[in-house]
Amino acid sequence: MMPLTRTLDRGSTLFLCGLAVLAIVVPTLNLLFPPSSPLHVPTYLVSLFGKYVCYALLALAIDLIWGYCGILSLGHGAFFALGGYAMGMYLMRQIGTRGVYAHPVLPDFMVFLNWPELPVYWYGFQHFPYAALMVVLVPGALAFVFGWFAFRSRVTGVYLSIITQALTYALMLGFFRNNFGFGGNNGLTDFKDILGFNVRAQGTRAVLFAVSVAALMLGFLVCRAIVTSRFGKVLIAIRDAEARTRFLGYRVESYKLFVFTLSACMAGIAGALYVPQVGIINPSEFSPANSIEAAIWVAVGGRGTLTGAIIGAVVVNYAKTTFTTGALAPYWLFVLGGLFIAVTLLLPRGIVGTFRHWLTERRRDGVAKVVVSPVPDPRPAE
Amino acid sequence: MDIRTTSSLLYLDGVTVSFDGFRALNRLSLAVEPGEMRAIIGPNGAGKTTMMDVVTGKTRPDDGDVLFDGSHDLTRLDETEIAELGIGRKFQKPTVFDSHTVEDNILLALKSDRRARATLFRRENGEARERIDRILDIVRLGPVRARLAGGLSHGQKQWLEIGMLLAQDPKLLLVDEPAAGMTDAETRQTAELLKQINRNHTIIVVEHDMAFVRDLGVKVTVLHEGAVIAEGSIDQVSNNERVIEVYLGR
Numbered sequence: 001m002m003p004l005t006r007t008l009d010r011g012s013t014l015f016l017c018g019l020a021v022l023a024i025v026v027p028t029l030n031l032l033f034p035p036s037s038p039l040h041v042p043t044y045l046v047s048l049f050g051k052y053v054c055y056a057l058l059a060l061a062i063d064l065i066w067g068y069c070g071i072l073s074l075g076h077g078a079f080f081a082l083g084g085y086a087m088g089m090y091l092m093r094q095i096g097t098r099g100v101y102a103h104p105v106l107p108d109f110m111v112f113l114n115w116p117e118l119p120v121y122w123y124g125f126q127h128f129p130y131a132a133l134m135v136v137l138v139p140g141a142l143a144f145v146f147g148w149f150a151f152r153s154r155v156t157g158v159y160l161s162i163i164t165q166a167l168t169y170a171l172m173l174g175f176f177r178n179n180f181g182f183g184g185n186n187g188l189t190d191f192k193d194i195l196g197f198n199v200r201a202q203g204t205r206a207v208l209f210a211v212s213v214a215a216l217m218l219g220f221l222v223c224r225a226i227v228t229s230r231f232g233k234v235l236i237a238i239r240d241a242e243a244r245t246r247f248l249g250y251r252v253e254s255y256k257l258f259v260f261t262l263s264a265c266m267a268g269i270a271g272a273l274y275v276p277q278v279g280i281i282n283p284s285e286f287s288p289a290n291s292i293e294a295a296i297w298v299a300v301g302g303r304g305t306l307t308g309a310i311i312g313a314v315v316v317n318y319a320k321t322t323f324t325t326g327a328l329a330p331y332w333l334f335v336l337g338g339l340f341i342a343v344t345l346l347l348p349r350g351i352v353g354t355f356r357h358w359l360t361e362r363r364r365d366g367v368a369k370v371v372v373s374p375v376p377d378p379r380p381a382e
Numbered sequence: 383m384d385i386r387t388t389s390s391l392l393y394l395d396g397v398t399v400s401f402d403g404f405r406a407l408n409r410l411s412l413a414v415e416p417g418e419m420r421a422i423i424g425p426n427g428a429g430k431t432t433m434m435d436v437v438t439g440k441t442r443p444d445d446g447d448v449l450f451d452g453s454h455d456l457t458r459l460d461e462t463e464i465a466e467l468g469i470g471r472k473f474q475k476p477t478v479f480d481s482h483t484v485e486d487n488i489l490l491a492l493k494s495d496r497r498a499r500a501t502l503f504r505r506e507n508g509e510a511r512e513r514i515d516r517i518l519d520i521v522r523l524g525p526v527r528a529r530l531a532g533g534l535s536h537g538q539k540q541w542l543e544i545g546m547l548l549a550q551d552p553k554l555l556l557v558d559e560p561a562a563g564m565t566d567a568e569t570r571q572t573a574e575l576l577k578q579i580n581r582n583h584t585i586i587v588v589e590h591d592m593a594f595v596r597d598l599g600v601k602v603t604v605l606h607e608g609a610v611i612a613e614g615s616i617d618q619v620s621n622n623e624r625v626i627e628v629y630l631g632r
Contacts, residue, residue: 230489231502233482237490240479247438248491248550249465254498 007225015307016217023213027206043202048321050209050277052314057216057270059297059313060306061263064223066295067304068232069259070239072157075164076267077291078171079139081281083268085175086138088188088281089122090131091199095192108190109183119181128195135272136265143264144257151253151260156242165288172286187282188275199276212273216310219266223306226259235259296336300343302350311352388452391416391554391584392437397446399432399608406432407443408608414554419576419585421595421616424605425628430588431474433605434556438471439464451553466496470552474559474588476539480532484523484542487531488514491546513549521545521575537568544575555585561594573597592620 008016026041026049033040058080065071092107101111105118124130146167150160178184197204226232237245238252246252275281284290294313301312316339323332347354390413399407407429414420424430435441436448439461448456454467479487492510495501518524521541526534531542540560547555560576561569573594576585589595595602595616602619604612612622619625 226502229502230504230506231498233486233490234498234501236481237479240481241477243440243461244473244477244479245490246461247465247471248496248546249462250496251462251498258498 006228007221012220012224012307016220019213019217019220023210023217027210030206031203043205046209047205047277050205050212051274052317053209053212053216054270054274054277055294055297055317056310056313057212057219057273058267058294059301059309060216060219060223061266061270062294063298063301063303063306063309064226064266065259065263066298067306067309068227068239069235069256070156070242071256071260072161072295073164073260073263074161074288074291074295075166075168076263076294077288078164078168078286079143079264079267080271080274080290080294081168081171081175081283081285082139082142083135083271084275084281084285085182085188085271086125086131086134086268087272087275088191089125089134089182090128091191091194091276092188093122093126094194095190098192099190107183107188109178109186110181113178121181132272135268139264139268139271140261143261147257147260151256154253165291168286168291169288172283172288175283175286183282185283187280187284189280189282191276191279194276199279205277208273208277212277215269215273219269220306220310222262222266226262227306231255293336296340296343298350300339300347300350302353302356305350305352305356308350308352312350315351388413388449389416390414390449391418391451392586393447393449393452394433394436395447395449397433397436397443397448399429399436399441399443405608407436409446410605410609412603412610414584414586416553416584417580419580419587419598419600421598421600421602422586422588422605423590423592423595423602423619427607428605429608430605431558432608434471434558434586434588437464437556438469462496465550465552468551468553469556470547470550470554471556472540472543472547472558472560474562476536476543478531478534478539478542478546480530482531483528484518484531484534485514485527487542488517488545488549491549493549493551517545517548520548520578522571537564540564540568540572541575544572544579548579553584555579555583557585557587559589559591560587561589561591569594570597592616 026046029039029041030043030046035042058076062073062076065073095107097104099108099111101108103111106115110118125134150163155163174180175182175187176185182188191199193199194204227235234245234250234255237250238255242252271285297313297316298309299312300316301310302308316336319335319339320332323329323335343350349357392412392414394410394412397407397410398405410429410433412433422430422433432441436443437456439456439459443457450456450467450469456464459467479490482490489510492513515524518527521544523538523542523545526538531539534542544557544560547557557576560572564572569591576587576598579585587598599616602614602616603610604619604622604625606628611628612619612625
């Protein structure tokens, strides 16, 4: 598609290699070494990191539209959750007669609600390829329709952020209802198999981890290809001066609609990989606070850097895990709020952005030093 | 679409725009011939910027005709379509893409397929580079080509924006206060630059600076309260009673 050298500079190649090593080493250490060995990675950690990787993919999706096109979506959790639900529906259909009510077709919650038959929109989800298609199609279609109206009406900035919050909130209220047909309050859980393998088995978890990292790598590659193309330059132009871009003759809404839809599809895939690893999907995933938190990961890591979004998601979630399991648990939200304020005030470029800025400054200082170094000029000045 | 109703490149007739009851343009009529450079002056609130907004599709007029090249009704098109027809605009406040290099700013403005799919799969080649070099030469920004546009001086940003207009290669250039905030030397250079560009482009310049307009030495249209009150050479209009009254502040 595009010249690989442009897509992959040294930094991103190293980063991809790092991810590849992670995808191989973590499952290997988990599967090949017995629990008694010091090299063994416990299975719960594999799943925990698998969850972080899914969050990282979500953060990457947000960075593509926020960092490069200036679209701050505070509703990306909705696309993540929709992808998750599509996967959850597949996993529910795999339970079959092993449910509490042992109904061959209906999931437990439908039997409990006395539903006579499967709703039409649950059809086909017993087939993995169909479910996998829905994982991408449903969030993508919603984003396309939403974006089509929002971008054509030129809703931008904070107004767009607010309506994305409304979108995810509305979906949350819908999914909370029992008659919506997605398990209401409890959501979908008690999964047994994925593609015939036990979801709780150690091997399945290791593979899910590796697949999640592979998805993240693919997402990173796609994003790099986009932001380094001429298309990516137009995205940055839109972020910097939208009206100018329009007067230059670019159809701004097509550009926005494309990245927004692509970003939603990525979020959907992230959600789909997340669900089998955590074992549940419920309406709380749609909560507006989740989407805001995801935007914070990106801000912490560094907007418009791609690698920053991934690092930010992992760092903040690791901190969250540490803080919420222990004496400090009640204070996590204060820490998160404080972190956001601190990053906004002290590190507006985020971790990776600040590091890159420091590198260029240093390189420039280096060049300047060479220029002013007292090397005698062999020719007289003109 | 080939039925030309006028020989003018840009033709405005009876254009009226109201904002909350305030008439920004009041049955404005104006015709600019192909190849012409026209200066438009007028006190604050005379409707100069609104006129540009109407021509570029940012504002829809309540009434009146706006024809481009005799056959395109600009009141039915949006900004993107109008830009594609060949009308370029320079804003009053220089607007360039701050986080792109000078070179990339020009690259984005170069005439080319603007559709999303085309830009996504385009391979950059040397042909664009040649055109960029030529434009950077004209606007004298060659030495700073690799710098980020956000780090340029005000005057350099103005020139970069003019360079972007050139890259667009439009039939008609609308230039809003190109000399604003420039030093005297920069102002003179800008006048030279515009004259050079005028050799193969039609230009409309909106300006406050009378010395600058005098430097250009072109036909002047004076706007007041959204309508034309005088038209002619700078000497003619500056001797016009009504112009002296409203514009020169007597």
